[in-house]
Amino acid sequence: MTPSRPSIDVQSVAATFPVSVGERALTFDAVYRDYLRKVLQWARASGCPQADLEDVAQEVFLVVRRRLDDFDGENVGGWLYRITQRMTRDQRRRAWFRRVIFGETNEVERPAQATDDVLDARLTFMRVTSEMNPERRTAFVLFEVDGYSGEEIAELEGVPVGTVWRRLHQARREFVEIAERQSKRKEARR
Amino acid sequence: MMDRLRDAPPSEAQRLVSAMEPIDVTPALAAGIRRRLDAPSRRRTNLRVLRLAIVVAVLLASAFAAAAAAHHVLHRAQPEPQTEPRKVEVAAVEQVVAQPVIVATTITTVEPVAATDTLSAPVATAKHVAPPKPAKASDEIDPEAPDAFLVIAAIQTLRHDGNATKADSLLVRYLQLHPNGALAEEALALRIEALAHDDDARAATIASRYLEQFPRGRYAEAARRARVRFAAP
Numbered sequence: 084m085t086p087s088r089p090s091i092d093v094q095s096v097a098a099t100f101p102v103s104v105g106e107r108a109l110t111f112d113a114v115y116r117d118y119l120r121k122v123l124q125w126a127r128a129s130g131c132p133q134a135d136l137e138d139v140a141q142e143v144f145l146v147v148r149r150r151l152d153d154f155d156g157e158n159v160g161g162w163l164y165r166i167t168q169r170m171t172r173d174q175r176r177r178a179w180f181r182r183v184i185f186g187e188t189n190e191v192e193r194p195a196q197a198t199d200d201v202l203d204a205r206l207t208f209m210r211v212t213s214e215m216n217p218e219r220r221t222a223f224v225l226f227e228v229d230g231y232s233g234e235e236i237a238e239l240e241g242v243p244v245g246t247v248w249r250r251l252h253q254a255r256r257e258f259v260e261i262a263e264r265q266s267k268r269k270e271a272r273r
Numbered sequence: 274m275m276d277r278l279r280d281a282p283p284s285e286a287q288r289l290v291s292a293m294e295p296i297d298v299t300p301a302l303a304a305g306i307r308r309r310l311d312a313p314s315r316r317r318t319n320l321r322v323l324r325l326a327i328v329v330a331v332l333l334a335s336a337f338a339a340a341a342a343a344h345h346v347l348h349r350a351q352p353e354p355q356t357e358p359r360k361v362e363v364a365a366v367e368q369v370v371a372q373p374v375i376v377a378t379t380i381t382t383v384e385p386v387a388a389t390d391t392l393s394a395p396v397a398t399a400k401h402v403a404p405p406k407p408a409k410a411s412d413e414i415d416p417e418a419p420d421a422f423l424v425i426a427a428i429q430t431l432r433h434d435g436n437a438t439k440a441d442s443l444l445v446r447y448l449q450l451h452p453n454g455a456l457a458e459e460a461l462a463l464r465i466e467a468l469a470h471d472d473d474a475r476a477a478t479i480a481s482r483y484l485e486q487f488p489r490g491r492y493a494e495a496a497r498r499a500r501v502r503f504a505a506p
Binding site: 115116119120123124127136137140141144145148200201204205207208211226227228229230233248251252255258259262263266 | 277285302
């Protein structure tokens with residue numbers, strides 16, 4: 084008799100940050116349903132351009148589907164987080180290639196209700212965070228934008244909570260400095 | 274525990290952070306990504322095609338660069354009758370001077386030709402010019418064959434040393450070995466230049482031979498001028 088597959092407690096996953104597998108079967112559908120939003124958040128926090136988020140999510144879940152049978156089911160969140168970081172890195176590389184070779188730009192999608200000010204602020208936010216240290220940026224975006232707690236970020240990154248707080252402090256300082264620098268540059272161009 | 278920036282007093286950082294919205298996964302978005310996931314083969318095929326295209330492009334670029342480099346090397350060996358003799362670096366001269374020794378050995382092995390025979394060979398008159406032997410395929414695809422040094426040495430001898438007779442003998446050797454070789458056109462043109470340098474009337478014959486073989490060649494104009502200049506009265 085073969086041991087039963089690890090499973091996800093869908094209710095608890097929906098309510099809290101899932102890092103371990105529960106009692107029910109770990110199926111692709113369940114992983115997709117429960118983690119799609121988080122994969123998109125992690126990709127954005129890792130510096131994926133807004134326009135490429137869906138592509139990265141697709142790549143991540145392609146890997147999930149291919150490797151789910153070999154996955155030990157121990158830490159779904161951590162496993163997906165690492166895949167997302169890798170895919171985001173690849174995507175950033177491809178985006179750089181497209182930008183350099185084909186002159187494409189990373190546009191921020193304009194939601195129907197967004198005003199010019201909001202759009203401008205979003206664009207500035209993306210530009211500023213793209214210049215930040217990657218570890219600090221991830222902690223900063225997850226904490227400030229997506230509302231993660233320090234403990235959740237620590238578990239994702241596999242670092243002590245104290246390290247996350249330190250990164251957040253440094254990230255805020257770095258964010259303000261880069262924003263000021265970019266603002267001055269922008270004014271100088273006018 | 275830290276407060277979040279969006280709850281902090283107004284500042285530029287607070288404004289930028291507040292403009293960002295948490296990720297919102299709508300059913301349409303989830304269904305869209307899922308649809309693409311369920312039909313990934315086309316995307317993978319596209320990626321494969323893209324990778325293949327990049328590999329082909331890189332290979333083509335490499336081949337082009339190699340061809341351009343080879344062309345550049347060969348182009349430097351072209352005769353330029355109007356230009357002043359070039360100044361040659363010592364290292365280059367040493368290299369060229371060293372090469373004919375090796376080449377001469379090779380030629381002796383392949384097809385012994387005495388230098389005096391070459392110089393006195395009746396190539397000067399049209400009736401004595403033998404029809405060119407068909408070149409071996411290897412002659413035409415190997416511009417870096419050792420015999421190419423005959424032509425290079427001839428250029429140096431002609432333009433640096435001013436020894437047109439010796440240059441002509443080297444070119445005759447090259448053309449005997451490779452009448453249709455990769456450098457045959459250059460060798461014939463250089464022969465015209467060498468003979469013209471010594472006011473040798475055979476330049477007209479060689480020019481005619483050049484124009485027969487390369488009626489639209491790069492040096493056709495110079496050959497015509499030489500034929501007119503050295504034509505028999």
